[in-house]
Amino acid sequence: MSEVRQRKTAASAAVAQAPKYALPARPPKRPTRSAHWGISIVLLAFLVLYAKRNGLTKSQAPWTADGGDKPLPAWYAVCSREGKKVYTVPVEGGVGAVQCIVVEGKRVRETGSLQAVRRAYGEKGSSSTPVPKSAPEAVRKTSGIRIVYLPPGHSLTPGFTDAHAHPLEYGASRHLQLLGSGSVGEVVRRTEAYVQSRGRASFDDQNWVVGQAWDQELWPGKDYATANDLDTPALQGLHIVLHRTDLHAAWVSPAVLEAIGPIPQEDIEGGQVIRDSEGRPTGVFLDNAIREYVGRVMPPMTDTQREANLEVAMRDALSLGLTGIHDAGLVPDDLAFFRRMAEEDKLRLRFYTMLLCPEPRDVYCGDQVERVTGLQDGRWTLQSVKLFGDGALGSRGAALLEDYSDAEGWRGFLLTQDHVWAPLIKKYYDEGWQVNVHCIGDKANHVVLDAIEAAIGHDKEAGRARRLRIEHAQIFTQDDIKRAAALGVIGSYQPTHATSDMWYAESRLGPDRIKGAYAWRSYLDSGGRIALGSDFPVESPDPLKGFYAAVTRRAEDGTSPHGSGGWYPNEKLTRVEALRGFTADAAFAAFSEDTGSLTKGMRFDAVLWDDDLMEVEEDEMLRTKVRATILDGRIVYGEWAV
Structure with a gap:
């Protein structure tokens, strides 16, 4: 068990230092992604040559986020040449894999096969797929619907929703991140480095040192730290509050204990003050005790x-x-x-x-x-x-x-x-x-x-x-x-x-x-x-x-x-x-x-992935990347080279 824990701790520390939560690099165990890149390069070369010959180079430029202000066309279809790689996730169940979806503005209008889309709307730029009279007027005016093809190996899903998160606390936690710290000493060193990078003079009564994500389960002995551990020459006198990874424990400096003042011996309902053998607060507070004591002296967020x-x-x-x-x-x-x-x-x-x-x-x-x-x-x-x-x-x-x-x-x-x-x-x-x-x-x-x-x-x-x-x-x-x-x-x-x-x-x-x-x-x-x-x-x-x-x-x-x-x-x-x-x-x-969901009438909130989440091997799943994020029919992150 200890050997497994050490491997887990080392992995956590490596991930904590990587930008945008990237995984540590490791060689793939199968050639799928390399093959996709090779195919992509060949197809890209072909498309560029085709575009130049047909005067389409300008219209084939990538759509990019640009602050979310560049909309996709008013009507268009998103299709995969590789089969059913668009996962619509119907409300009633399943994943609803289809080859194409048709989008108007912010909403999905239809789903189906590539041939069905061509029959119903024609294809802009293709003389072999005429526009039927039954197509919407806006599509007839543009001589067919624009079909946006998924790059090889890619897939499309609805936009993901995180059903339980704390975005304001997340932004605050990015300043002093303690995830993966393997000892009390490492937490202290990270805190000292953070103070030094900001300048000690920048921390006053209204600007405290606040960090998050320590976990005593990763430390030798697995014991809580104390306020005295934060009383180093570089940190002495500073108001420091360091939250445990689950935000249900807070470890504070001597200056914070002094600001709190006398603490009753009896714990409050739903909270605990960690004490030493003589009953004195050590500097760690749990749950309601955080709000009752630490929360009352911390400066409010502006x-x-x-x-x-x-x-x-x-x-x-x-x-x-x-x-x-x-x-x-x-x-x-x-x-x-x-x-x-x-x-x-x-x-x-x-x-x-x-x-x-x-x-x-x-x-x-x-x-x-x-x-x-x-x-x-x-x-x-x-x-x-x-x-x-x-x-x-x-x-x-x-x-x-x-x-x-x-x-x-x-x-x-x-x-x-x-x-x-x-x-x-x-x-x-x-x-x-x-x-x-x-x-x-x-x-x-x-x-x-x-x-x-x-x-x-x-x-x-x-x-x-x-x-x-x-x-x-x-x-x-x-x-x-x-x-x-x-x-x-x-x-x-x-x-x-x-x-x-x-x-x-x-x-x-x-x-x-x-x-x-x-x-x-x-x-x-x-x-x-x-x-x-x-x-x-x-x-x-x-x-x-x-x-x-x-x-x-x-x-x-x-x-x-x-x-x-x-x-x-x-x-x-x-x-x-x-x-x-x-x-x-x-x-x-x-x-x-x-x-x-990407079914009829739903908002077109979607993610373009550079692999297929339903088929990618488990050991490559975390190597999958977001190529574009779309909200209400607008690209709000990344780009889509079409």
Whole structure:
């Protein structure tokens, strides 16, 4: 196990340093991609020669993003010469592989074969395919429809949606990134280097040093660090807050402890202050204790900082093929910022936002904000609320029904007391909010399911229509898996959580409880519906990493505690299920009825991939690249050489 952990740690560190989440280079095991490149070069040479001979060179120039301002033609078709390489992902199921789709403006108008498109619309520039009189007038005026062909070896899917993420926190986390740090000393060295690069004088009472993604499970001894570890000559006197990878633990410097002042000996409900043998706070806070103590002294984020952080998140998301993000919790001040961004037409992809109540969070706050549907032509929606059931498994804050297997006498904690849940969820339900609850441990899931079942009452169909969600849904009893599915609760899963946690999860839970953990296949087999995401910045925002984790249950280097077959491989998803989880099913979970699919009437949000996600070998899956991202019929990232 230790050898496997060392390989995983080294791989994580390498990935953390690579730009845009690129994988470390390794030679391909088959010639497919090389062959595609060779074919592409030959075809490109042929097309260039053909274009020059026929005076078409100018019209064959690549379409590029150019800030998203260069639209594709008003009417066009996207086709593959290699067969059915356009995956439409119909709402009713499957992947709907077709050869062509026809697009008008922002929406898909038709799907079918290349010959069917030519018969119905003609082909611009081809004398052998005349334009029928039944073709739309706009197509007749241009002497046929423009057919855009996929490059050899490429495929097209709907744009991916991350069903659980934190874009503002992601932008902030890019400043001081601690992912893969193998020791306390490495975290300290990275922090010192960051301060030195920015200049110590730039950090004052309103500009603290904030970092994210340390994980004590990767350190020798696996013990928490202390405030004194951050008291080096280069860092002394600075206000430093370093968040654990799951954001459920914060490690602070002596200056922050001093700013907090005296801390009561008794822990608050749903939180913990880590203390030394004499009862003194060491500088690590868990869950509600972070908000109660650290949050109260940290300077608030400004709109200037919010906009800079959001821009980083949008840039990276589009480059990775994301056209939608479910933002898993924003307080009213952040919501006001997002509304302004939408009204100023600055949102470059679709955001489905969940309301996060300011303190206290166990009191209804749905009357403090106005629900919003589809602002900026569908770019921003607010109609759901995010509640917190418990903490995280890695920090042992997840609420379990029985003791942790590796910590006798400890069961974690609920962030809101048991008796509060039923009336709280009932109030949101009755007022029309979609309720999305963070639940990791089996106790949190059980208590929240009790509350959801009580809120729905006897009208089960109405309950299913409300599309209530459990965010993470990480550890269930076998009975609660079946109960959640029967209630129509959507399991909002993050596949890379399983491949990050698999190195220690069974030691926390034991061999029996682990069977109900990260149990995606069991949830589907019980009749449930899922949506997939990443929880970035806790994990990488790259949806291909989630896709890969879902279908292999292996780390990026191909390893798992159970070998190359994957960790508990009986819980793997098929590629079809994984693709749907990031597209049509994620759209369903957000009531986004006209996205997530490339079928008739849907928005043309799409990704051009340089390989076929449904056929590429598993060991090459993560080498697949996004060539272009399209939103509402406009290229918003990359280029499409046609």
